[in-house]
Amino acid sequence: MRLDSASRWSLDDIPYDKIEIGLARQDPYLLYLIAAASFVEITSDLYSRNLISYFETQPALQQWLRSRWAPEEVQHGEALKRYVLTVWPSFDWESAYADFYREYMQFCKPELLGPTQALELVARCVVETGTATFYTALSRFTQEPVLAKLADLIRQDEVRHYHRFYHDFLALVTADGVGRLAVSRTLWERLAEVDQEDAYYAFKHVFLSVNPEKTFDKRQYQAFRRHYAPLFQQYFPYRTAANMFVKPLRLNRSVQRLSTRGLATGAEWAFRFLSQKGWLRRA
Numbered sequence: 001m002r003l004d005s006a007s008r009w010s011l012d013d014i015p016y017d018k019i020e021i022g023l024a025r026q027d028p029y030l031l032y033l034i035a036a037a038s039f040v041e042i043t044s045d046l047y048s049r050n051l052i053s054y055f056e057t058q059p060a061l062q063q064w065l066r067s068r069w070a071p072e073e074v075q076h077g078e079a080l081k082r083y084v085l086t087v088w089p090s091f092d093w094e095s096a097y098a099d100f101y102r103e104y105m106q107f108c109k110p111e112l113l114g115p116t117q118a119l120e121l122v123a124r125c126v127v128e129t130g131t132a133t134f135y136t137a138l139s140r141f142t143q144e145p146v147l148a149k150l151a152d153l154i155r156q157d158e159v160r161h162y163h164r165f166y167h168d169f170l171a172l173v174t175a176d177g178v179g180r181l182a183v184s185r186t187l188w189e190r191l192a193e194v195d196q197e198d199a200y201y202a203f204k205h206v207f208l209s210v211n212p213e214k215t216f217d218k219r220q221y222q223a224f225r226r227h228y229a230p231l232f233q234q235y236f237p238y239r240t241a242a243n244m245f246v247k248p249l250r251l252n253r254s255v256q257r258l259s260t261r262g263l264a265t266g267a268e269w270a271f272r273f274l275s276q277k278g279w280l281r282r283a
C-alpha cells in the first residue's frame, strides 16, 4: 500500500523476506538503533500538525507538508518498524512506543517552533541534514543488505526534504527580515539541540521493553553510543553534512567551499578526539 501517491517508494519495494536475519542479529545494538529510529520517525505525525498550523500563511508549503513530508516521514517509521518486527518478532513495539510517546509528547509543543518562519525553515534544514547524514552512515556501515537499501531510500527522501525546506527558506528570508547573524544563531542552537530528547527517550523505552527486569540510567545509553561511535566516525559524510549545514548562510561560492572544508575537517577531528577520550555522547 502506498501511503501517499506522491511517494517514490513503498513498503512493498523492501524485500523483507530477503533480510539476512542472522547478520542483523549479530549486532547486539541494532534492535535499539532501528527501533529507536522508527519511534522518532513515526512521531513526525504529531509534529507535522504543529508545523502545518505554524505555516498557516504559506498554503503551498502547508500542502506539501501534509501530502508529502508527513506521509514520507511516517513511512520511514513504518518501514523501520517492519524491519524490527521481521528480525526481532518478540519485541513488543506497540507497548514500547506507547511509553515513548507518553514521555516524548511533553517536548513536542508548537511554542518550541522558531521565532520566524524563515528561522524555523533553517531549523528544519538542520534536522533534515541530521537525518540524511545519519541514514547515509547507516547505509554504508550496515552489513545487512536489506537494511542498507532501506536506509538509502530514506536518505534520498531526507535530502529531498532538505531541498524543499531550503527552497522555502530562500523565498521567505528577505520578507522575514532575517539576517545572517540570526541564521547562524539558529544553526548553532539547533546543532546543540540535535539528539537531546528524542533519541535518548526512544532508546530508553526500547531498553526498558527489552530488559524489563533492569532499571534504566544514562550509562546504558552511553554504552550504546560508544558502540556506534567508531562506525559513525568512519562512515559519516562529513563534507555533505558541512555543505548542507552552512548553505542557509548563503555565502558566496568560494567562502562556502572554504567553510565547508574547514567545518568538515573540524567535525572529523572533534569526532576522533571525543570518541578517543570516551566523551562522545552523540553517535
Ligand SMILES: [Fe+2]
Pocket (backbone or CB within 6 Å): 041, 072, 073, 076, 131, 154, 158
Ligand atoms: Fe525521516
Ligand SMILES: [Fe+2]
Pocket (backbone or CB within 6 Å): 073, 128, 131, 157, 158, 161
Ligand atoms: Fe525528513
